[in-house]
Amino acid sequence: MFHLVLAACLAAQPGSCESRLLPAGEAATREDCQLRAEPIARDWLARHPDLADGGGTRCVETAELPALTMQEVAEGIHLHQGAMAALSPQNRGRIANLSFVIGETVAVIDAGGSRAEGEALYAAIRQLTDRPVSHVILTHMHPDHILGAEVFSEAGATIVADARLPEAVARRAESWMISVPRQIGAANFAGTRIAAVDHKVTAPETISLGDRSLRLTPVPPAHTDNDMTVLDEETGTLFTGDLVFQGLTPSLDGSLAGWLDWIGRPPDPPPTLIVPGHGPAVEGWDAAVTPERHYLTALRDATREALRHGLALSRAIPAISLAMKPVSEGWAGFQAVTARNAATAFAELEWE
Ligand SMILES: [Zn+2]
Numbered sequence: 319m320f321h322l323v324l325a326a327c328l329a330a331q332p333g334s335c336e337s338r339l340l341p342a343g344e345a346a347t348r349e350d351c352q353l354r355a356e357p358i359a360r361d362w363l364a365r366h367p368d369l370a371d372g373g374g375t376r377c378v379e380t381a382e383l384p385a386l387t388m389q390e391v392a393e394g395i396h397l398h399q400g401a402m403a404a405l406s407p408q409n410r411g412r413i414a415n416l417s418f419v420i421g422e423t424v425a426v427i428d429a430g431g432s433r434a435e436g437e438a439l440y441a442a443i444r445q446l447t448d449r450p451v452s453h454v455i456l457t458h459m460h461p462d463h464i465l466g467a468e469v470f471s472e473a474g475a476t477i478v479a480d481a482r483l484p485e486a487v488a489r490r491a492e493s494w495m496i497s498v499p500r501q502i503g504a505a506n507f508a509g510t511r512i513a514a515v516d517h518k519v520t521a522p523e524t525i526s527l528g529d530r531s532l533r534l535t536p537v538p539p540a541h542t543d544n545d546m547t548v549l550d551e552e553t554g555t556l557f558t559g560d561l562v563f564q565g566l567t568p569s570l571d572g573s574l575a576g577w578l579d580w581i582g583r584p585p586d587p588p589p590t591l592i593v594p595g596h597g598p599a600v601e602g603w604d605a606a607v608t609p610e611r612h613y614l615t616a617l618r619d620a621t622r623e624a625l626r627h628g629l630a631l632s633r634a635i636p637a638i639s640l641a642m643k644p645v646s647e648g649w650a651g652f653q654a655v656t657a658r659n660a661a662t663a664f665a666e667l668e669w670e
Pocket residue numbers: 458460541560595
């Protein structure tokens with residue numbers, strides 16, 4: 319298989335150039351790829367005004383594409399574990415766990431924090447199989463999970479998300495399109511656009527990959543207000559998105575009460591393997607959620623204590639952070655994330 323690669327430079331910084339993979343130009347032979355390259359690249363650039371042609375196109379073999387490192391964690395399930403850190407130029411925004419499931423077709427679960435990461439995930443799939451990518455399932459709205467989706471849209475996949483996601487993303491998109499390139503570097507963000515959701519999930523449903531199926535379950539507000547879990551029924555692997563954090567401090571952007579409630583109701587039957595949104599895959603429900611349950615319970619208790627003492631928000635945040643010190647061990651980014659969580663929890667629990 320041959321792949322169309324475009325040399326593209328930032329319109330605002332013409333010296334800063336990147337290679338973009340355009341799946342619409344995929345072909346069985348180099349000749350077929352080259353024949354269609356020019357119009358496909360021209361169309362694509364017209365839709366990505368942040369980039370300009372930086373020296374034309376070339377057609378390369380699958381093995382030449384830069385690809386994410388994947389690990390097969392269950393039969394046909396491949397996981398890329400993101401960096402355990404906040405967004406930075408060093409990690410290029412590649413902090414979320416990204417997975418794909420190979421059936422007769424391929425489903426991607428979370429698409430990465432930039433166009434470039436989505437392309438590297440697409441390349442990793444192509445290095446294992448040439449089956450069509452039928453679905454990209456977004457577990458929730460956060461930019462480190464969704465910003466790579468457009469490349470799969472161009473490859474013909476259906477983008478699937480909780481029905482609440484598009485509006486939640488739309489409210490934040492403008493600010494993310496400024497803040498994320500600032501955090502990871504403009505070149506690492508080149509060509510990134512937010513993909514439209516093609517299929518909105520409003521109730522539990524099953525999607526078919528031909529010989530295996532995935533069960534999608536929307537979750538009431540918890541980590542965010544648009545979380546959705548994905549269960550591979552064949553292996554009992556549950557993809558939780560950021561409903562489960564391992565090692566990276568959980569960030570609260572939905573409902574603390576709802577999140578603790580979700581943790582308190584293990585799925586029936588219990589999943590055998592849990593793939594969290596950040597950190598390693600874990601066998602067994604209790605092992606997967608116990609550290610996070612401790613953290614979120616401590617956050618709730620410390621916030622209630624601050625409210626009981628009538629502290630104003632500005633004094634409550636340091637008080638909550640201090641009270642949570644005993645549960646800080648093993649959580650990367652504890653201080654910064656906990657301060658933000660304290661403010662969010664304060665606003666929610668004020669009304670208890
Ligand atoms: Zn998240």
